Amino acid sequence: MDNADWRRRDLDVLWHPCSQMKDHEDTIPMIPIQRGEGVWLEDFDGNRYIDAISSWWVNLFGHANPHINRRLREQADTLEHVILAGLTHPAATRLAEQLVALTPPGLDRVFYADSGSAAVEVALKMSFHYWRNRGRRKSRFACLSGSYHGETLGALSVSDVGLYRDTYAPLLLEPLVVPSPDAFDRAPGSSWAEHAERRFADMERALAEHHQDLCAVIVEPLVQCAGGMRMYDPVYLERLRKACDHYEVHLIADEIAVGFGRTGTLFACEQAGISPDFMCLSKGLTGGYLPLSAVLTGDEVYQSFYDDYATLKAFLHSHSYTGNALCCAAALAVLELFVASDVLGENRRRAERMRRAVEPLEAHPNVGEIRQTGMILAMEMVGDDRRPYPWQERRGIRVYRHALERGALLRPLGNVVYFMPPYVIGDEEIDRLGEVAISGIEEATGRRL
Ligand code: PMP
Numbered sequence: 267m268d269n270a271d272w273r274r275r276d277l278d279v280l281w282h283p284c285s286q287m288k289d290h291e292d293t294i295p296m297i298p299i300q301r302g303e304g305v306w307l308e309d310f311d312g313n314r315y316i317d318a319i320s321s322w323w324v325n326l327f328g329h330a331n332p333h334i335n336r337r338l339r340e341q342a343d344t345l346e347h348v349i350l351a352g353l354t355h356p357a358a359t360r361l362a363e364q365l366v367a368l369t370p371p372g373l374d375r376v377f378y379a380d381s382g383s384a385a386v387e388v389a390l391k392m393s394f395h396y397w398r399n400r401g402r403r404k405s406r407f408a409c410l411s412g413s414y415h416g417e418t419l420g421a422l423s424v425s426d427v428g429l430y431r432d433t434y435a436p437l438l439l440e441p442l443v444v445p446s447p448d449a450f451d452r453a454p455g456s457s458w459a460e461h462a463e464r465r466f467a468d469m470e471r472a473l474a475e476h477h478q479d480l481c482a483v484i485v486e487p488l489v490q491c492a493g494g495m496r497m498y499d500p501v502y503l504e505r506l507r508k509a510c511d512h513y514e515v516h517l518i519a520d521e522i523a524v525g526f527g528r529t530g531t532l533f534a535c536e537q538a539g540i541s542p543d544f545m546c547l548s549k550g551l552t553g554g555y556l557p558l559s560a561v562l563t564g565d566e567v568y569q570s571f572y573d574d575y576a577t578l579k580a581f582l583h584s585h586s587y588t589g590n591a592l593c594c595a596a597a598l599a600v601l602e603l604f605v606a607s608d609v610l611g612e613n614r615r616r617a618e619r620m621r622r623a624v625e626p627l628e629a630h631p632n633v634g635e636i637r638q639t640g641m642i643l644a645m646e647m648v649g650d651d652r653r654p655y656p657w658q659e660r661r662g663i664r665v666y667r668h669a670l671e672r673g674a675l676l677r678p679l680g681n682v683v684y685f686m687p688p689y690v691i692g693d694e695e696i697d698r699l700g701e702v703a704i705s706g707i708e709e710a711t712g713r714r715l
Pocket of ligand 1: 381382383384386414415416417486491492520521522523524548549
């Protein structure tokens with residue numbers, strides 16, 4: 267069976283995520299993958315691709331990682347899964363202990379779910395329920411413009427990417443959308459920090475006006491990923507933490523995409539020196555192996571739910587696979603890999619090499635910005651008027667196809683081409699990605715450097 271055979275069989279029966287299936291007739295080739303190893307994926311015709319986007323930002327230590335594979339086998343031979351209500355197992359307990367130890371101070375309770383979106387639902391419901399348990403009637407949430415927190419109805423409600431949200435708007439909660447501190451919009455000559463400080467005035471105003479009704483503010487710390495890898499200065503989070511305390515509003519840090527070292531620190535909140543009231547984790551949690559998420563919170567919240575059953579204070583939320591043993595074993599193996607070597611230190615060097623690999627694009631007239639936070643590097647294509655190309659032109663797809671033909675999986679977000687590779691990427695592979703991104707952007711913009 268080669269690529270063509272699998273492609274035909276697939277397109278007869280499968281409906282793929284986040285896709286207009288008609289695109290697969292001509293615009294976007296469907297690539298059947300037969301195996302992965304390290305940063306490489308291989309299709310059924312023997313072509314290899316560097317997974318520059320960590321398969322939707324989940325993979326940390328490469329495909330088919332021998333250590334994670336071993337730990338998974340051990341767990342599968344012992345216990346694959348057990349209901350986590352009334353029963354427990356060592357992998358779930360150990361993982362919770364380690365997450366409590368690794369995350370910022372004050373986050374000392376772990377609630378498991380099975381996807382990023384489900385974790386966001388948990389955090390929103392817990393925050394809402396906390397206020398009820400404390401006798402307060404609050405029912406709204408605030409989020410940032412350009413935010414993305416998932417696809418289930420609650421998570422989509424607090425997301426502000428029109429492409430995903432607008433169709434379903436009649437079904438959704440109405441959050442308060444506060445302008446993002448995203449540094450791309452800053453005035454010429456002003457720093458990321460100055461811009462973030464200035465933008466915080468909007469948040470301060472929103473909190474002052476609506477705090478009585480606001481359960482929580484939810485943010486993606488430092489990088490708004492699906493919204494186009496939009497980045498901002500940590501000072502915004504410092505300010506937000508103080509203001510949320512002042513106005514008695516929870517702060518939910520959605521570290522689903524940015525957690526586990528993507529921004530340079532293990533968790534992005536560390537760069538602002540803050541502890542959120544709820545922290546959502548997923549994606550890299552299992553190193554890209556299995557769907558697991560966790561919501562961490564503090565004792566104050568936990569105690570507000572702790573009472574006799576009949577009071578309806580308990581958090582009666584569950585998923586069938588909550589705390590699945592294989593998922594927890596994969597996550598424990600990932601944490602062992604963080605301990606086994608200086609991953610964050612080595613990533614600083616990798617991040618610097620990624621920056622240098624695309625440096626020539628600084629001079630490209632249709633690259634509006636190259637921005638980077640740790641292991642996330644984004645290049646934004648703009649028209650001759652320095653404004654983003656209309657999305658209908660689908661410039662990113664041209665880069666995607668160009669890259670596939672040259673052995674790289676780059677999946678731009680609209681006009682934004684980005685690298686967010688696994689932490690096992692080597693120098694040669696980084697340089698290769700740089701070359702592919704440069705030539706891809708030249709082709710997509712129709713202008714050579
Ligand atoms: N929050 C953020 C910041 C995300 O990037 C994502 C996924 N891209 C989610 C939530 C949703 O996670 P999942 O796709 O696992 O439901």
